[in-house]
Amino acid sequence: MADINVTPLVDVMLVLLIIFMVTAPLLTAGVPVNLPDSRAKALDQEKQPIELSIDDQGRLFIDKDEVSEADLPAKLDAIANKAAGQDQPPQIYLRADRGQNYGRVANVMGELSRAGLTRIALVTNAGEGGGANAR
Template sequence: MAVFSHRRKKRKLTAEINVVPYIDVKLVLLVIFMITASVMNLGVDVNLPQSNARAVQQSEDPVVVSINAAGQYSLRLGDGPDTPVSAEQLSTQLRAFVAQNPRLPVFVAADKNLRYQEVMTAMELLQAAGVSRAALMSVPRAQER
């Protein structure tokens, strides 16, 4: 009798990761994100004020803080002359004006070539002096030189 010996072929084990289910999940997530992104409102509702750009009527002499291109301050009360002042003097004089009239409007006239940081520093000085009404001055486009 012949004994047949069946030899099994040993299969080599291969370690493979099936990535097809992961790709399917990624595609489903991509579709979900695309749908939700189109539904989301990405804008911010802002009710902007309307302006006719008229001159403001003043019942009192305005205080004007001017800043030249070099960043030097000057102070003008009403129709008086511009008086050069340091930042400390500006703060002290504004505190005195605000003590007399808390609702005193102060206008900031800055050179158009001045860095924005200098304007913000001036606004911080106004805030520290207690000024509650501050505005930035501009020149209409027709009057620019």
């Protein structure tokens, strides 16, 4: 009798599934930023957001690309113009290092608002559970 034993195949597939489930959250890391803690719940997200990061040295990043202070308004205008045909502006995740002063973060938020990008979420570390969440 020639039967195929599928039990080892199922075992291997389950191990691979677990490996992918564990490593997938690690692949989303971008610019290293020391985020503040918060107890707020995470936002539900249907589209991939745009990440705007301010690191501990004050450098600006859009997703993983560094942007100078002078080029920021033009880059934000380009993002807003790209999304002009949509019913709402894209979601912006603002990640600022906890060492940055409030004025620096407020200036960046002002530039976002000026460009018409008003769906801004501040990213913080979860208080008890760990991991980064958008608020």
